[in-house]
Amino acid sequence: MNVNFWRNSVGLQPGDNWKKEIPAGILSYFASVYIVMVNAAILHDAGVPLRPAMVATLLTAITGCLLMAFGGKSPIIVVPGMGINAFFTYTLVHSMKLDWREAFAVVVVTGVLFAIVAFTSLYRILSEAIPRNLQHAITAGIGLFLTFIGLQKSGIVIAHQTTFVAIGHFSDPAVITSCVTLILALVLFIRGTRGGLLISMAAGTGLAYILGAAHKPEQTETGHVFTGYGGLFAGMDFGGLISLVFWIAVFLLLLIVVFENIGLIASQTLMAGRPERFKSSLRALSLANIAAGVFGSSPVVAAAESTAGIAAGGRSGLTPLVTGGLFGATFLFIPLLAYVPDSAIAPVLIVIGGLMLQSVREMELGDLTELFPAFLIMVMIPFTYSIVDGMAFGFIAYPIVKLAMGRGKEVPPALYGIAALFIANFVVHALMG
Template sequence: MNSKVWRNSVGLEPGDSWKRELSAGILSYFASVYIVMVNAAILHDAGMPLRAGMVATLLTAVAGCLMMAFGGKTPIVVVPGMGINAFFTYTLVHSMKLDWREALAVVVVTGVLFAIVAFTSLYRILSDAIPHNLQHAITVGIGLFLTFIGLQKSGIVIAHRTTFVAIGHFSDPAVITSCVTLILALVLFVRGTRGGLLISMLAGTGMAYLLGAAHAPENADSGHVFAGYSDVFAGMDWGRGISLVFWIAVFLLLLIVVFENIGLISSQTLMAG
C-alpha cells in the first residue's frame, strides 16, 4: 500500500507516521528484549552454554526482524518462540533423553519440513481444514503455556512433590515484584492505556531494584562475546538420525510448529484487521 494512502486510511498526518513507527519500535524492543536472557536460560537447562545461547538468540532475532522488515514489509517482530524452546529443553532433552546437539538436529529436519509446508499449498490446505474456533484455541493455549512458564520463572508457582504445582513464597521480593508488575500490567491493559506494557515493565524494574530482587550474576563469563559460540553453531549431532525416537521428536515438533504458526497468524491478522 502506498504510504500516503496508508496514512490517509488510518487518519495520520504526514509527520505522524515516523513518530508512530519509532514509538512502536521502542515498545516492541522493550517488550521482546527479555527473550535474550529467558531463551538462553531455558536452552542452558538443556546443557547449552549460556552465552552461546544468548548470542544465538540475538542473531536469530536480528535475522528474523530484518527479513520481516525488508522481505515481508510487515510490522511483526520475529524472535525465538517461548513455547518451542521449552519443548526443546524439557521434552526433547529431559523427557526423550536426547542430547541437546541431537535435539538441534531434530530442529534442522523440522525446519526443512516446515519450509516445505509453508511454501506450498499444504499450508493453505491445513489452515482451511482447521476451524476458526480451534485456531483461536491454539492461540489461547500458547498464551496459557507461556503464562505458566512466566509464573514458574518468577517464583509465583513452584514445584511440589505431591500436587506437582504449589503457590510460591510471597515473602520473596522477586515474587512480590512479579505480582505487582502483573497486576499493574493488567490494569493498564484493561484501561486501554497507551504504552501500558512499557510502563509496567519500567515500574517493575524499578521496584525490583528497590526491593533487592534484581541480582547481578555472581560468576560473569569473561572473554569475547562470541566465545563458545562455535560449539553451538552447526553443532548438530546426527548419530541417532535413524532411530525411532529421533523421528518421533521430529513429528511432534513439526506438529507443534505448524499448528502454533497457524494459530499465531490467525490472531495477528485478526488484531491487525
C-alpha cells in the same frame, strides 16, 4: 530509480507513508524486545549457556525480521516464539531426553520441512487435517503450561510432597518481587502502555536488588559479547537422525510451528490490509526457522506484538527492517541482561500464558465430541508437564469419541494416522522402561 527500487524491495505501495513505518518499527521493537532475556532464560533451562543464548536469540530475530522485510514484505516482526521455546526445553530436552544439540538439529530439520510445506500447497492440506478445536486447544494448553512455568520460577507456586503443588512463601523477597512485578505488568499491558512488559521487567529487576531477591551473577562473563558463542553456532547434533524419538519430535514441532504461524500470519496480513502477502510471509518465516536452529535458538513465529506496529501504521517490510536494526543495537546491552532475575522474568511468562488462553474463544464448545478432546489437550499439557503427552491425549481421544457416536466420517483421514503415531510413542516409551 533507486528510491523506487528501495520501495519495491520492502513492499511499499503508493499511498503508504514511510514516516509511519519507522515509528511502527520502533514501537514493535519495544513491544517485543523482552523476548531476548525471556527466551534466553528458557534456553538456559535446557542447558544452553546464557550469554550465547542471548546472542542466538538476537541473531535469530534480526535474520527473521530481515527475511520478512525483503521476502515477506509485510509489517510482521519475527522472533523466537513463546510456548514453542517451552516445547523446545521442557518437552524435547527434559521429557524426550534429547540433548540440546540434538534439539537444535530437530529445529533445523523442522525448518526445512516447514519450507517445503510453505513453498507448496501442503500448508493447506496439513492445516485442514487437524480440527480447529484441537489447534486452538494446543495454543491454550501451551498458555497454561507457560503460566505454570512462570508460577514455579516466581516461587508463587512450590512443590509439595502430598498435594504436589502449594502456594509459596510470601515472606520470600523473590515472591514479593514477582507479585509486584506481575501486578505492574498486568496494569501496563491492559492499559496498552507501549513496552509495558519491558518496563515491568526493568522495574522488577530494580525491586529484586533492592529487596535482596537477586544477586550479581557469580560468574560475570568477560570479553566480547560473542565470547563463547562459537560453541553454539551451528552446533546441531544429527546423531539421532535415525531414531524414532527424533522424528516424533520433528513431527510434533512441525505441527505446532505450522498451525501457530498460519493463524498468526493470516490475521496479521489481513489486519495490515495486505492478505495477498500471506504466502510470501509464510515462506520468509519458514526460512527464518532454518536459521533459528543454525544460530542456536528455538523456532520463530510471527510475533503477536506485530499488531502494535500494524496499529501504528505499519504496512510494509520497512517496519520489520527498522525493528531488526534496533535488535542489532541491542547487542550493546547483552552484559546488562544477565542481571535480570527469574522474579522479573516469571511474571511475563504468566501474562503471555494468559494471552494465549484467548484462543478458547474460537473453539466449538457445544459439541461434546469436540469439547472433550480439546479439554484433554488443555489440561494434560500443564498437568503432565509435557506438550507432547498433552497433545497425545486429545489426538487419540478425538477419533475414539467420534467413532463411538457413529460420526467417524467427520475425522480427517490423516488424523487417524497421527493418533496411531501418538499411541506408538506411548508403546515405545512403555517398552523402553
